[in-house]
Amino acid sequence: MKLSGWHIKNNTIRVVKILRIKPENPYVKTIFFRDSLCSSAEPGQFVMVWIPGVDEIPLSISSVCSDGSSSITVAEVGEATKALTSLKVGDLIGIRGPFGTSFKVTGRRSLVIGGGTGMAPLLMLIDRLVKENIRTTVIEGVKNRDRLIFLDDLKNLSESGEVEALFATEDGSYGFKGLATDLAESILRREKFDIIYACGPEKMIRKAYELANSHLTDFQASLERYMRCAIGICGSCVIGRYRVCRDGPVFDKKKIKDIEKYLGSFKYNEKGEKVPVI
Ligand SMILES: Cc1cc2nc3c(=O)[nH]c(=O)nc-3n(C[C@H](O)[C@H](O)[C@H](O)COP(=O)(O)OP(=O)(O)OC[C@H]3O[C@@H](n4cnc5c(N)ncnc54)[C@H](O)[C@@H]3O)c2cc1C
Ligand code: FES
Numbered sequence: 001m002k003l004s005g006w007h008i009k010n011n012t013i014r015v016v017k018i019l020r021i022k023p024e025n026p027y028v029k030t031i032f033f034r035d036s037l038c039s040s041a042e043p044g045q046f047v048m049v050w051i052p053g054v055d056e057i058p059l060s061i062s063s064v065c066s067d068g069s070s071s072i073t074v075a076e077v078g079e080a081t082k083a084l085t086s087l088k089v090g091d092l093i094g095i096r097g098p099f100g101t102s103f104k105v106t107g108r109r110s111l112v113i114g115g116g117t118g119m120a121p122l123l124m125l126i127d128r129l130v131k132e133n134i135r136t137t138v139i140e141g142v143k144n145r146d147r148l149i150f151l152d153d154l155k156n157l158s159e160s161g162e163v164e165a166l167f168a169t170e171d172g173s174y175g176f177k178g179l180a181t182d183l184a185e186s187i188l189r190r191e192k193f194d195i196i197y198a199c200g201p202e203k204m205i206r207k208a209y210e211l212a213n214s215h216l217t218d219f220q221a222s223l224e225r226y227m228r229c230a231i232g233i234c235g236s237c238v239i240g241r242y243r244v245c246r247d248g249p250v251f252d253k254k255k256i257k258d259i260e261k262y263l264g265s266f267k268y269n270e271k272g273e274k275v276p277v278i
Contacts, residue, residue, distance in 0.1 A: 015094055016093060016094075041064055044249065046098065047096060050095070051093060057084075101251075103128075110137075112136060116142055117149065117200075123150055137163065138163050148174060192217075197219075199222040202264045225237035226270050239262050240261075
């Protein structure tokens, strides 16, 4: 594969200082930094974040602020994310990117469904939908109240009437009791949407895709696969005929149809072994 000027520029690692850290809940933090390429990122794009001495991992850009800073929102799940969430203001991280495709605004009525840290790329999308005056309903689904992220941001947007923000918890500790897609299904029975946007656990995305099909609604979703190079070379993020880093992470309905047999079914792990999607 021949690398373009764009690839070379975005793929060059930059060292940035952590400017601010916002705890979202006991397990998730939003980390702010300044980088000129990230400040023009589109909703849904991701960066490769180098945690010195540990690993490099893909994370979505969760916001681009008016002061030119950007953020990533990270859940502590293993070694690299634990090391990243342990860093302090002033510590340094490496950034490559932004990479990949982005969510595209289409239609006048949208339903955004996010599961857990899947809300990270959707926060920037919601900001774009608000700016473009699209009537938007957001559903954030998590296991329990403790796991909610961006709660204040979404409540503020809801109170000012910019979006309708709804919350679903599996144990009923906040908002609707059940899955985000259960709540989406009941809303879709009484209201027509032009598009559903989704990000989160792949089984949730699969269900959201099925809802989009049964309600004749357009669909875009951000998918995750194991990533190394992030520029379409190594093949570790393959899904059917696509590479998630280059052809995604945001896939439209037509591309998802091409890979629907893999969606929520299986993926390749870091050793290249085929494993079920949990
Ligand atoms: C495009 C994209 C965007 C993402 N955005 C976010 C985000 O905004 N916030 C967030 O908290 N998480 C995000 N993730 C997931 C995040 O990359 C993993 O949680 C992280 O890599 C785990 O690393 P670890 O060492 O802490 O955990 P490990 O114990 O190494 O792994 C835990 C899980 O993360 C997966 N994982 C590990 N390394 C990678 C890798 N290089 N590429 C993909 N998956 C990996 C493993 O397969 C495993 O399922 C995103 C993943 C992708 C592909
Ligand atoms: S991560 Fe290497 S091809 Fe996608």
